[in-house]
Amino acid sequence: MSTVNDNVISTQQKVEEDVESTIVINNTPSSEDKETIVNIISNDQRSSEPAYDEFKDNSKVPNLSYLQIFILFLDFGIHAWGGPVAQIALFKERIVEKGQWITMSRFNRAFGVYQILPGPEATEFAMYFGQLAGGRFGGLLGGLGFILPGFVLILLFSYIYEVVGFENDYFNASFRALQPIVAAFVLRAVHKIAEHSFISSRTNKFNNWLFGMAILSSILTALNLNMLITMGVCGISFMFIDRKLYLIGILVLVLEFVGFGIFIGLNHGIPSPTSIGIGIARQDQLDSGHIFGLGLLTGSISFGGAYTTIPFLKAEAVNIGGWMTAATFLDAIAIGNILPSPLVMFSCFIGFQAGLRADGGGIGWAFLYAFLITVGVFTPCFLFTIIGHPLLEKLCRNKFMASFFEGIVGSVVGLIAPTAFDLLRSSLITTGAISIKDETQRNFIALQRGAIAAALYIMTDRWSILIY
Known part of the structure; x- marks a missing residue:
């Protein structure tokens, strides 16, 4: 403590000496001038000291071994119920609020x-x-630990679905009853994503242009325009509109x-539903x-x-591949929703089905394809986060890129909106997949319609648990 005081006194004396010499040179021995110059020099010295940066302060992050890191996030993965909102809330509660690894602003x-x-x-x-x-x-290790429980469980459910599902009428009927609920989840997601997607980061207010782009992309998707084209055009257009270059932004949309x-004129009609994708699988x-490429692009x-x-x-x-029915696709989303895992892990189920349907495929290929598509899906976010987070943070703060x-x-x-309604339609269509007695089948249909009506009603509640 005495050392600190000595340093402060020494610094003050040096400042006063500098002031005295300045006063002598300029022949201005005013006491008020002396006090003013002291304050100026002191402020300059304080401003030259390195400022505290909470966005780079890791002093409260615990020093964990690699094994401890893996186990910590494995535990998070085991408790990853409820979709991304619940998963992120769990990180916020345990690591930010209780653990205080970082500040809330940095989070x-x-x-x-x-x-x-x-x-x-959540995985990021x-x-x-x-x-x-x-x-x-x-x-x-943190990312692997978090996704491992969900991957293992979905892989297990994919196998059970194949071995038991197609041979058990009641198993099929149970999944059939779940499908309207899954469609409601997707519809609810449209609402929840829209709550933050239409807020401009520059003004923190609702942006009519972003809302309009959602309407346009919905129309174009319903007309089967390739979704990658739509995403790119909307991004480029808003890049100009947000800078108040409205004419250029509108011109991009018009083009x-x-x-x-x-x-449409050259092909004598609206594109087929296969035009939405690119046909990689x-x-x-x-x-x-191709399966790994499908996961990577996804x-x-x-x-x-x-x-x-x-x-x-x-x-x-x-639509393009034809190796999966719409009903089975809904089942994949259902499995992804009911298990503790990132929702995108439902792609593992899709890879499993691809391995079964491939020429010369079987259970062995199904496990391999499930693994490959999962690796492909998670590779981009692993690279973005682990290798380039500081660069990406700067990139996202760039006005044009943001x-x-x-x-x-x-x-x-x-x-998402047209796909959600298409899934809803598919979930309410009765097919020959249910081969139980007519009365029982009618009961299941009534259950389906009642469930979807209830789910859609819950969607109107802002605080619904169906948040994602």
Whole structure:
């Protein structure tokens, strides 16, 4: 303590000596001038000291071994019920509020970055906190620990679904009853994603342009325009509109419609539903490379969360590939919702089905394809978080790039909405898949319609548990 005081006294004396010399030189021996100059020099010295930066302060992050990091986030993965909102809330409660690893401001900034970038936010947070505690390898272990329980469980359910499901009428009927609920989950997701997707980061207010882009992308998706084109055009357009270059932004949107009109004219009609995707995993291309590529592309376009992947994977597996029915696709989403895992993990089930349906495929190929598509889906978010988080944080603070990403996220709402209604329609259509007595079948149909009506009613409640 005495050393600190001595340093303070020494600094003050030096300041006063500098002032005295300044006064002598300028022949201004005013006491008021002396006091003013002392304050100026003291303020200059204080301003030259390094300021505290809460966004770089890791002093409260515990020093954990690699094993401890893995076990910590494995526990988070085991308790990852309720979708991304509940999972992120768990991180916030245990690591930020109780553990105080980082400040709330730093947590909110990271959350803002992960909302804009593709990938499941909860998994990205697991890697983010793991990296704080153990460097990049710690981030890798944190992410692996978090997704491992869900991967194992969905892999197990995929196997049970194949072995038991098709041979058991009541098992099939049970999943059939769940399908309207799943469709309601997806519809509810449209509402919840819209709550933050239409808020401009520059003004923190509702942005009519983002809402309009969601409407446009919904119309274009219903007309079967490729979703990647729609996302890119909306991103570029809003990049100009947000800078008040309205004419250029509107021109970009007009050119999209003009190009789409020319396409319709040349092809003598609206594109088929297969045009929404790109056909990376057709029936005759179900090899390991294409399945991994399907997962990689899925993970790269998952702006706004896992629900963005639903229309793309449905287009690839159901509409274009033809190796999965709409009912089975709904079952995949149902399994992803009822298990503790990132929702995007339902892609593991889809990979399993691809392995079964491939030429010469079987159970062994199913396990391999499930693993490959899962690795592909999570590779982008692992790379973004572990390798480039500081760069991406700067990128998202860049005005033009932030506007580009916001335009994409705004269009995502419009991409999901038509798919949600299509899934709802599919869930209410009775097929020959249920071969039990007519009376029992009618009861299940009544249960389905009652469940979907109840779920849609709950959707109107802002505080519904069906938040994602």
